[in-house]
Amino acid sequence: MNLNSRTLALLISLAVALVLTAFLALASYFSSQGLIVALAFVFISCFLLIHFSYEALVFREVKNVYSSIEKIKRQEYKKAESRSLFTSDPLTKIKDEIYQITEKKQKEIDELRHLQVMRREFLADVSHELKTPIFAAQGFIHTLLDGAVDDPNVRDKFLEKAAKSLDGLDALVQDLISISQFEKGVVTMQKRNFDVVLLVREVFELLEQKAASQHIKLHLDLNPDHKIMLYADRNRIRQVFINLVDNAIKYGRKNGNIWISFVEGKKKYTISVKDDGKGIAQEHINRIFERFYRIDKSRSRDTSSTGLGLAICKHIVEAHRSFIAVKSEVGKGSTLQFKLSKAKY
Numbered sequence: 001m002n003l004n005s006r007t008l009a010l011l012i013s014l015a016v017a018l019v020l021t022a023f024l025a026l027a028s029y030f031s032s033q034g035l036i037v038a039l040a041f042v043f044i045s046c047f048l049l050i051h052f053s054y055e056a057l058v059f060r061e062v063k064n065v066y067s068s069i070e071k072i073k074r075q076e077y078k079k080a081e082s083r084s085l086f087t088s089d090p091l092t093k094i095k096d097e098i099y100q101i102t103e104k105k106q107k108e109i110d111e112l113r114h115l116q117v118m119r120r121e122f123l124a125d126v127s128h129e130l131k132t133p134i135f136a137a138q139g140f141i142h143t144l145l146d147g148a149v150d151d152p153n154v155r156d157k158f159l160e161k162a163a164k165s166l167d168g169l170d171a172l173v174q175d176l177i178s179i180s181q182f183e184k185g186v187v188t189m190q191k192r193n194f195d196v197v198l199l200v201r202e203v204f205e206l207l208e209q210k211a212a213s214q215h216i217k218l219h220l221d222l223n224p225d226h227k228i229m230l231y232a233d234r235n236r237i238r239q240v241f242i243n244l245v246d247n248a249i250k251y252g253r254k255n256g257n258i259w260i261s262f263v264e265g266k267k268k269y270t271i272s273v274k275d276d277g278k279g280i281a282q283e284h285i286n287r288i289f290e291r292f293y294r295i296d297k298s299r300s301r302d303t304s305s306t307g308l309g310l311a312i313c314k315h316i317v318e319a320h321r322s323f324i325a326v327k328s329e330v331g332k333g334s335t336l337q338f339k340l341s342k343a344k345y
Contacts, residue, residue: 012049012050015045015049016045016046016049019042019045019046020042130169130172133165133166133168133169133172134165134169136161136162136165137162137165137166137169140158140159140161140162140165141158141162143158144158144159172308175308175309175312176308178308178312178315179291179308179311179312179315182312182315182316182319183315187319189232189233189236189319189320190233190234190235190236191231191232191233192231192233192234193229193230193231193343193344193345194229194230194232194234194343195227195228195229196228196229196230196237196262196269196271196340197220197222197226197227197228199234199237199238199241200220200241200260201220202238203238203241203242203245204218204220204245206242207242207245207246207249210246210249211249211258214249214252214254214256215254215255215256216249216252216253216254216255216256216257216258217256217257217258218245218257218258218260219257219258219259219260220259220260220261221259221260221261221262222261222262228262228269229342229343230269230340230341230342230343231340231341231342231343231344232320232340232341233316233319233320236316236319236320237316237320237340239312239313239316240313240316240317240338241260241273243309243310243312243313244273244310244313244336245258245260245273246309247309247310248273248275248277248334251275251277251278251334252275252276252277252278253276253277253278256275256276256277256333257275257276258273258274258275259272259273259274259275260272260273260274261274265339267341267342268322268339268340268341268342269339269340269342270337270338270339271337271338271339271340272335272336272337273335273336273337274333274334274335274336275333275334275335276332276333277333277334278330278331278333279328279329279330279331279332279333279334280326280328280330280334281330285326285328288310288326289310289311289313289314289324290311291308291311292308317338320340320341322338322339322340323338324336324337324338325337325338
Protein backbone atom coordinates (compact mmCIF):
# COMPACT_ATOMS: atom_id res chain seq x y z
CA MET A 1 0.00 0.00 0.00
CA ASN A 2 1.43 3.40 -0.97
CA LEU A 3 1.66 6.10 1.69
CA ASN A 4 1.64 9.79 0.82
CA SER A 5 3.70 12.43 2.61
CA ARG A 6 0.87 13.47 4.98
CA THR A 7 0.21 9.91 6.15
CA LEU A 8 3.91 9.29 6.64
CA ALA A 9 4.27 12.52 8.65
CA LEU A 10 1.38 11.48 10.91
CA LEU A 11 2.98 8.08 11.53
CA ILE A 12 6.35 9.64 12.34
CA SER A 13 4.73 12.20 14.67
CA LEU A 14 2.84 9.42 16.43
CA ALA A 15 6.02 7.38 16.83
CA VAL A 16 7.94 10.40 18.23
CA ALA A 17 5.05 11.23 20.56
CA LEU A 18 4.99 7.65 21.87
CA VAL A 19 8.74 7.69 22.45
CA LEU A 20 8.64 11.08 24.24
CA THR A 21 5.62 10.07 26.32
CA ALA A 22 7.36 6.91 27.40
CA PHE A 23 10.48 8.91 28.22
CA LEU A 24 8.59 11.48 30.33
CA ALA A 25 6.63 8.78 32.13
CA LEU A 26 9.79 6.94 33.09
CA ALA A 27 12.02 10.01 33.61
CA SER A 28 11.45 10.05 37.41
CA TYR A 29 12.80 6.52 37.68
CA PHE A 30 16.02 7.30 35.80
CA SER A 31 19.31 8.28 37.38
CA SER A 32 21.40 11.03 35.79
CA GLN A 33 23.23 8.45 33.69
CA GLY A 34 19.93 6.80 32.78
CA LEU A 35 18.58 10.14 31.56
CA ILE A 36 21.58 10.55 29.26
CA VAL A 37 21.05 7.07 27.88
CA ALA A 38 17.31 7.74 27.40
CA LEU A 39 17.99 11.05 25.62
CA ALA A 40 20.49 9.30 23.35
CA PHE A 41 17.87 6.63 22.61
CA VAL A 42 15.20 9.25 21.79
CA PHE A 43 17.68 11.17 19.60
CA ILE A 44 18.68 8.05 17.69
CA SER A 45 15.03 6.99 17.29
CA CYS A 46 13.98 10.41 15.92
CA PHE A 47 17.04 10.52 13.64
CA LEU A 48 16.26 7.10 12.19
CA LEU A 49 12.60 7.97 11.66
CA ILE A 50 13.36 11.26 9.89
CA HIS A 51 16.20 9.73 7.87
CA PHE A 52 13.91 6.88 6.84
CA SER A 53 11.22 9.32 5.73
CA TYR A 54 13.70 11.28 3.58
CA GLU A 55 15.07 8.05 2.18
CA ALA A 56 11.57 6.82 1.33
CA LEU A 57 10.14 10.09 0.01
CA VAL A 58 13.08 11.68 -1.77
CA PHE A 59 16.11 9.53 -2.38
CA ARG A 60 14.26 6.37 -3.35
CA GLU A 61 12.00 8.32 -5.72
CA VAL A 62 15.03 9.97 -7.32
CA LYS A 63 16.66 6.57 -7.76
CA ASN A 64 13.46 5.29 -9.38
CA VAL A 65 13.52 8.25 -11.77
CA TYR A 66 17.10 7.52 -12.83
CA SER A 67 16.32 3.82 -13.17
CA SER A 68 13.31 4.56 -15.37
CA ILE A 69 15.31 6.97 -17.52
CA GLU A 70 17.87 4.24 -18.16
CA LYS A 71 15.09 1.83 -19.13
CA ILE A 72 13.58 4.43 -21.47
CA LYS A 73 16.98 4.88 -23.11
CA ARG A 74 16.98 1.13 -23.73
CA GLN A 75 13.44 1.51 -25.11
CA GLU A 76 11.99 -0.63 -22.33
CA TYR A 77 8.97 1.64 -21.98
CA LYS A 78 6.74 -0.94 -20.35
CA LYS A 79 9.29 -1.55 -17.59
CA ALA A 80 10.03 2.12 -16.98
CA GLU A 81 7.23 2.74 -14.47
CA SER A 82 8.45 1.45 -11.07
CA ARG A 83 6.53 1.62 -7.81
CA SER A 84 7.89 2.35 -4.39
CA LEU A 85 6.52 1.77 -0.92
CA PHE A 86 5.98 5.48 -0.27
CA THR A 87 4.89 8.27 -2.60
CA SER A 88 4.82 12.02 -2.36
CA ASP A 89 2.37 13.87 -4.57
CA PRO A 90 4.77 16.63 -5.73
CA LEU A 91 7.59 14.13 -6.28
CA THR A 92 5.26 11.77 -8.12
CA LYS A 93 4.15 14.60 -10.38
CA ILE A 94 7.77 15.59 -11.06
CA LYS A 95 8.66 11.96 -11.70
CA ASP A 96 5.81 11.52 -14.18
CA GLU A 97 6.81 14.70 -16.01
CA ILE A 98 10.41 13.51 -16.20
CA TYR A 99 9.20 10.18 -17.60
CA GLN A 100 7.12 11.93 -20.26
CA ILE A 101 9.88 14.36 -21.25
CA THR A 102 12.52 11.65 -21.34
CA GLU A 103 10.35 9.28 -23.34
CA LYS A 104 9.45 12.05 -25.80
CA LYS A 105 13.08 13.09 -26.24
CA GLN A 106 14.22 9.50 -26.63
CA LYS A 107 11.62 8.94 -29.35
CA GLU A 108 12.73 12.17 -31.06
CA ILE A 109 16.32 10.92 -30.98
CA ASP A 110 15.24 7.57 -32.45
CA GLU A 111 13.28 9.38 -35.17
CA LEU A 112 16.28 11.59 -35.98
CA ARG A 113 18.46 8.50 -36.27
CA HIS A 114 15.88 6.92 -38.59
CA LEU A 115 15.75 10.11 -40.70
CA GLN A 116 19.54 10.17 -40.84
CA VAL A 117 19.55 6.61 -42.21
CA MET A 118 16.85 7.54 -44.73
CA ARG A 119 18.83 10.63 -45.77
CA ARG A 120 21.95 8.55 -46.40
CA GLU A 121 19.95 6.01 -48.40
CA PHE A 122 18.25 8.79 -50.38
CA LEU A 123 21.56 10.47 -51.22
CA ALA A 124 23.00 7.13 -52.31
CA ASP A 125 19.94 6.44 -54.49
CA VAL A 126 19.98 9.91 -56.04
CA SER A 127 23.70 9.63 -56.75
CA HIS A 128 23.15 6.30 -58.48
CA GLU A 129 20.16 7.54 -60.50
CA LEU A 130 21.99 10.71 -61.60
CA LYS A 131 25.19 8.88 -62.42
CA THR A 132 23.65 6.58 -65.04
CA PRO A 133 22.30 9.19 -67.52
CA ILE A 134 25.23 11.55 -66.92
CA PHE A 135 27.85 8.87 -67.64
CA ALA A 136 25.89 7.67 -70.67
CA ALA A 137 25.61 11.16 -72.20
CA GLN A 138 29.23 11.86 -71.29
CA GLY A 139 30.39 8.69 -73.03
CA PHE A 140 28.50 9.47 -76.25
CA ILE A 141 29.74 13.07 -76.39
CA HIS A 142 33.38 12.13 -75.72
CA THR A 143 33.18 9.48 -78.41
CA LEU A 144 32.03 12.15 -80.87
CA LEU A 145 34.79 14.51 -79.76
CA ASP A 146 37.37 11.78 -80.31
CA GLY A 147 36.55 11.72 -84.04
CA ALA A 148 33.24 9.95 -84.48
CA VAL A 149 31.60 13.29 -85.27
CA ASP A 150 32.99 13.05 -88.80
CA ASP A 151 30.81 10.00 -89.53
CA PRO A 152 27.23 11.30 -90.08
CA ASN A 153 25.58 7.98 -89.20
CA VAL A 154 27.53 7.55 -85.94
CA ARG A 155 27.16 11.23 -85.10
CA ASP A 156 23.37 11.26 -85.43
CA LYS A 157 23.01 7.98 -83.56
CA PHE A 158 25.21 9.06 -80.63
CA LEU A 159 23.64 12.53 -80.43
CA GLU A 160 20.21 10.93 -80.27
CA LYS A 161 21.33 8.61 -77.47
CA ALA A 162 22.98 11.49 -75.59
CA ALA A 163 19.79 13.55 -75.94
CA LYS A 164 17.73 10.62 -74.62
CA SER A 165 20.01 10.27 -71.59
CA LEU A 166 19.79 14.00 -70.88
CA ASP A 167 15.99 13.88 -71.26
CA GLY A 168 15.95 11.12 -68.64
CA LEU A 169 18.15 13.24 -66.39
CA ASP A 170 15.79 16.20 -66.81
CA ALA A 171 12.80 14.01 -65.94
CA LEU A 172 14.56 12.79 -62.80
CA VAL A 173 15.40 16.33 -61.67
CA GLN A 174 11.84 17.50 -62.34
CA ASP A 175 10.45 14.59 -60.31
CA LEU A 176 12.82 15.35 -57.43
CA ILE A 177 11.71 18.99 -57.50
CA SER A 178 8.06 17.90 -57.48
CA ILE A 179 8.55 15.62 -54.46
CA SER A 180 10.47 18.34 -52.63
CA GLN A 181 7.66 20.82 -53.25
CA PHE A 182 5.00 18.35 -52.12
CA GLU A 183 6.88 17.58 -48.90
CA LYS A 184 7.30 21.29 -48.18
CA GLY A 185 3.59 21.83 -48.79
CA VAL A 186 4.16 24.61 -51.32
CA VAL A 187 2.22 22.93 -54.15
CA THR A 188 -1.31 24.23 -54.62
CA MET A 189 -3.84 22.02 -56.37
CA GLN A 190 -5.59 23.83 -59.23
CA LYS A 191 -8.94 22.12 -58.77
CA ARG A 192 -11.75 22.37 -61.29
CA ASN A 193 -14.50 20.24 -62.79
CA PHE A 194 -13.46 17.88 -65.61
CA ASP A 195 -14.51 14.67 -67.31
CA VAL A 196 -12.18 11.95 -66.02
CA VAL A 197 -13.33 9.52 -68.77
CA LEU A 198 -11.82 11.76 -71.43
CA LEU A 199 -8.68 12.02 -69.32
CA VAL A 200 -8.30 8.23 -69.02
CA ARG A 201 -8.76 7.80 -72.77
CA GLU A 202 -6.08 10.43 -73.32
CA VAL A 203 -3.71 8.47 -71.04
CA PHE A 204 -4.54 5.22 -72.85
CA GLU A 205 -3.68 6.81 -76.21
CA LEU A 206 -0.37 8.00 -74.76
CA LEU A 207 0.60 4.56 -73.44
CA GLU A 208 -1.08 2.19 -75.89
CA GLN A 209 2.09 1.74 -77.93
CA LYS A 210 4.11 0.80 -74.85
CA ALA A 211 1.34 -1.56 -73.73
CA ALA A 212 1.16 -3.12 -77.19
CA SER A 213 4.89 -3.82 -77.11
CA GLN A 214 4.21 -6.02 -74.06
CA HIS A 215 1.00 -7.43 -75.62
CA ILE A 216 -1.02 -5.83 -72.81
CA LYS A 217 -4.57 -4.60 -73.39
CA LEU A 218 -5.94 -1.47 -71.72
CA HIS A 219 -9.58 -1.51 -70.63
CA LEU A 220 -11.93 1.21 -69.38
CA ASP A 221 -14.83 -0.43 -67.55
CA LEU A 222 -17.52 2.03 -68.68
CA ASN A 223 -20.05 2.45 -71.42
CA PRO A 224 -18.60 4.33 -74.42
CA ASP A 225 -20.87 7.36 -73.88
CA HIS A 226 -20.48 7.42 -70.10
CA LYS A 227 -19.38 10.69 -68.49
CA ILE A 228 -17.88 11.11 -64.99
CA MET A 229 -17.27 14.62 -63.70
CA LEU A 230 -14.72 15.10 -60.92
CA TYR A 231 -13.46 18.09 -58.95
CA ALA A 232 -9.66 17.89 -58.81
CA ASP A 233 -6.44 19.12 -60.39
CA ARG A 234 -6.73 17.65 -63.89
CA ASN A 235 -3.02 17.85 -64.76
CA ARG A 236 -1.96 16.25 -61.50
CA ILE A 237 -4.53 13.46 -61.77
CA ARG A 238 -3.36 12.89 -65.33
CA GLN A 239 0.12 12.40 -63.88
CA VAL A 240 -1.28 9.87 -61.39
CA PHE A 241 -2.99 7.82 -64.12
CA ILE A 242 0.12 7.89 -66.32
CA ASN A 243 2.36 6.69 -63.50
CA LEU A 244 -0.04 3.97 -62.29
CA VAL A 245 -0.76 2.58 -65.76
CA ASP A 246 2.90 2.82 -66.78
CA ASN A 247 3.89 0.95 -63.61
CA ALA A 248 1.24 -1.72 -64.33
CA ILE A 249 2.65 -2.15 -67.84
CA LYS A 250 6.19 -2.36 -66.52
CA TYR A 251 5.37 -5.12 -64.02
CA GLY A 252 2.66 -6.75 -66.12
CA ARG A 253 2.80 -10.00 -68.04
CA LYS A 254 2.64 -10.59 -71.75
CA ASN A 255 -0.89 -10.96 -73.08
CA GLY A 256 -2.08 -9.37 -69.84
CA ASN A 257 -4.70 -6.75 -69.07
CA ILE A 258 -5.05 -3.46 -67.23
CA TRP A 259 -8.46 -2.16 -66.16
CA ILE A 260 -9.51 1.26 -64.88
CA SER A 261 -12.92 1.37 -63.22
CA PHE A 262 -15.06 3.82 -61.23
CA VAL A 263 -17.52 3.17 -58.39
CA GLU A 264 -19.82 6.02 -57.47
CA GLY A 265 -20.25 6.95 -53.82
CA LYS A 266 -22.24 9.63 -52.04
CA LYS A 267 -19.67 12.40 -52.43
CA LYS A 268 -16.73 10.68 -54.12
CA TYR A 269 -15.81 8.17 -56.80
CA THR A 270 -13.60 5.21 -55.95
CA ILE A 271 -11.09 4.79 -58.77
CA SER A 272 -9.35 1.45 -59.33
CA VAL A 273 -6.35 0.61 -61.49
CA LYS A 274 -6.15 -3.17 -61.74
CA ASP A 275 -3.79 -5.53 -63.55
CA ASP A 276 -3.28 -9.29 -63.80
CA GLY A 277 0.49 -9.10 -63.68
CA LYS A 278 3.15 -10.42 -61.32
CA GLY A 279 1.62 -9.05 -58.14
CA ILE A 280 3.40 -7.71 -55.07
CA ALA A 281 4.53 -9.72 -52.04
CA GLN A 282 3.12 -8.57 -48.71
CA GLU A 283 6.52 -7.48 -47.35
CA HIS A 284 6.84 -4.96 -50.19
CA ILE A 285 3.34 -3.44 -50.22
CA ASN A 286 4.03 -0.85 -47.52
CA ARG A 287 7.25 0.27 -49.24
CA ILE A 288 6.32 0.58 -52.91
CA PHE A 289 5.59 4.31 -52.48
CA GLU A 290 9.08 5.02 -51.14
CA ARG A 291 11.44 6.96 -53.38
CA PHE A 292 13.62 4.71 -55.57
CA TYR A 293 12.34 1.56 -53.87
CA ARG A 294 12.58 -1.48 -56.15
CA ILE A 295 10.81 -4.76 -55.45
CA ASP A 296 13.20 -6.78 -57.59
CA LYS A 297 16.71 -5.57 -56.75
CA SER A 298 18.22 -7.72 -59.49
CA ARG A 299 15.93 -6.28 -62.16
CA SER A 300 17.76 -4.20 -64.71
CA ARG A 301 17.11 -0.50 -64.36
CA ASP A 302 14.46 0.90 -66.67
CA THR A 303 16.09 3.99 -68.12
CA SER A 304 12.68 5.46 -68.98
CA SER A 305 11.70 5.45 -65.30
CA THR A 306 12.96 7.76 -62.58
CA GLY A 307 11.87 5.45 -59.76
CA LEU A 308 9.77 8.27 -58.29
CA GLY A 309 6.43 7.71 -60.04
CA LEU A 310 4.56 6.00 -57.22
CA ALA A 311 5.99 8.38 -54.62
CA ILE A 312 4.66 11.32 -56.65
CA CYS A 313 1.26 9.59 -57.02
CA LYS A 314 1.05 9.21 -53.25
CA HIS A 315 1.76 12.91 -52.69
CA ILE A 316 -0.75 14.04 -55.33
CA VAL A 317 -3.56 11.83 -54.00
CA GLU A 318 -2.84 12.92 -50.42
CA ALA A 319 -2.94 16.56 -51.57
CA HIS A 320 -6.54 15.78 -52.66
CA ARG A 321 -7.27 14.57 -49.10
CA SER A 322 -7.31 10.91 -50.05
CA PHE A 323 -4.91 7.96 -50.00
CA ILE A 324 -3.91 5.06 -52.23
CA ALA A 325 -4.88 1.57 -51.02
CA VAL A 326 -3.05 -1.44 -52.43
CA LYS A 327 -4.38 -4.97 -52.79
CA SER A 328 -2.12 -7.55 -54.36
CA GLU A 329 -1.34 -11.24 -54.54
CA VAL A 330 1.75 -12.73 -56.09
CA GLY A 331 0.96 -14.22 -59.49
CA LYS A 332 -2.56 -12.77 -59.59
CA GLY A 333 -1.97 -9.06 -60.08
CA SER A 334 -2.52 -5.85 -58.14
CA THR A 335 -5.25 -3.28 -57.57
CA LEU A 336 -4.56 0.32 -56.52
CA GLN A 337 -7.53 2.40 -55.36
CA PHE A 338 -8.07 6.02 -54.38
CA LYS A 339 -11.04 8.39 -54.09
CA LEU A 340 -11.73 11.78 -55.67
CA SER A 341 -14.55 14.23 -55.08
CA LYS A 342 -17.47 14.62 -57.47
CA ALA A 343 -17.78 17.78 -59.52
CA LYS A 344 -19.08 20.91 -57.80
CA TYR A 345 -21.75 23.05 -59.43
